[in-house]
Amino acid sequence: MTIQCKVKSIQPLACNTYQVLLHPESPVSFKAGQYLMVVMGEKDKRPFSIASSPCRHEGELELHIGAAEQNAYAHEVVEAMKAALEQGGDITIDAPHGEAWVKEESERPILLIAGGTGFSYVRSILDHCIAQNITNPIHLYWGGRDEQQLYAKQELVQIADAHRNVTFVPVLENAPADWQGKVGNVLQAIDQDFDSLAEYDIYIAGRFEMAGAAREQFTLNKNAQADRMYADAYAFI
Template identity: 80%
Template sequence: MTIKCKVKSIEPLAANTYQILLHPEQPVSFKAGQYLMVVMGEADKRPFSIASSPCRHEGEIELHIGAAEHNAYAIEVVESMKQALANGGDITIDAPHGEAWIREDNQRPILLIAGGTGFSYVRSILDHCISQNIEQPIHLYWGGRDEAQLYAKKEMMEIADKHQRIQFIPVIEEALADWSGKKGNVLQAVSDDFDTLADFDIYIAGRFEMAGAAREQFTQTKQAKSDHMFGDAYAFI
């Protein structure tokens, strides 16, 4: 359904990455892990994961949008949001969408994998799992180019310290000398840490090629089951 929203705030999270809070004119019902479409034109709707969780969003919808210089698709959305914020205008969303939402009834351990602003997808799922007291182990791997891209690293480390069942593993490609975490490709980091993924539900968000590589690698070398792997990309690849 299409819903008009006010833009409540736009805050930088990292270089070319923004947190946008929307206030819809009516409540939006969604599941953790779903996405919305920002309506830019009658035949131009652009998808973004919902970073807020359905149980703790207090009537607002949070987005994390990466709008690097080469990404006109996202830049145009951010500029439209900024204009709406400045003049008090509305933006229109179409929501909810997506089948990669959290399967709450499953009892399998959970593996969350994010590349860049794909973090917004796993953030919604993680927050929902915490608020609903889902008890199985949760492993969250978040990959970025450098440490600055992992804009919520401190928050995630605090959550992992507070909840024994949650592990947070940040992975960066370009590390400075004082970086003590994992380096390189986030999928390789997962492969290095698990002998098998046969028992896991896996939720993944990032570039389509990353999701495709994860399905190929993990089903072929880590005994993951493709029907236990969830990601919006899998509806298209």
Template identity: 75%
Template sequence: MTIQCKVKSIQPLASNTYQILLHPESPIDFKAGQYLMVVMGEKDKRPFSIASSPNRHQGELELHIGAAEHNAYAIEVVEAMKSALENNSDIAIDAPHGEAWVKEDSQRPLLLIAGGTGFSYVRSILDHCIAQQLENPIYLYWGARDEVQLYAKQELMAIAEQYPHFHFIPVVEHSPENWQGKVGNVLEAVSADFESLEGYDIYIAGRFDMAGAARDLFTQHKQARNDRLFGDAYAFI
């Protein structure tokens, strides 16, 4: 469904990463873990995970867009959003999309894995599970180049303190001297921490090559079930 939106705000989250709040002209019914497509042209629709959760978005849709210098695909979207905000004009979106939403009827623990701004996908799922008071254990691994890119680190640490069934494990490629988390590749960190993933529902968001590597690693070496591995990338690879 295509719908017009006003751009309510654009805020920097980290270097070249932006939080964008959209206000659709009519409410959009979506599930935690789905995505929308920003309409840039008749045959040009660009997908971004919805970072807000269905029951706590108050009619607004939140996006986290990483627009590094080499990423013209995302930069053009951010520029279009900025132009719409400045001119009080509309942005068209097509939503909702995706089959990798959270399976609320499952009693299995959740393993949420994000690379970079793939965090927006797992953030929606985490927030929804907490709002619904689901008591399944939740493990969230978030990998980034450095600590600065973990823009919601303090928020997640606070959630972990408040909810004992939630565990946040940050992973960075380059660490400062006082770094308290894990260092290296986020998939390798998960693999080192779990003897078996057979009993887990696994939700993953990041680059397609990361999603493919996760599927190979976890199903071949950690007994993960292919039918309990969820991510938008798996519809394409």
């Protein structure tokens, strides 16, 4: 469904990463883990995960967009949104999309895996599970190049402290000397921490290569069930 949106705000989250709040002209019904398409042209629609939770988004849609200048695909979208915000214009979206939403009826433990701004996808799922009082064990692994990329780290630490079923594990590729968390690749960190993933529902967002590697590694080495691994990337690879 195509919907016109006002751009309510654009705030920096980290270097070249922005939080965008959109106010659609009519309510958008979506499931935690779905995405929307920003319409840039008749045949040019660009996907971004919805970071807000469907049960408490108060009519607004939140996006986290990594938009370095060399990433024209996302950078052009942020520039268009900035222009719409300044001029009071509209942005057109097509929503909702995606089959990798959270399976609320499942009683299996949940493993959420994010690389970079793929965090927006798992944030929606985590927030929805908390709001719905889902008590399944939830493990969230978020990997980034440096600490700045993990822009919601403190918020997640607080969530994990407040909810006994939530475990948050940050992973840095380039860690400072005083870093207390995991260092290296986020998939390697999971490989080290779990003997088996046979009982887990696994949700993944990041680069397509990461999603593909996760499915290959975890089904072969950790007994993960391919049909219990969810990622929008799997519709394309």
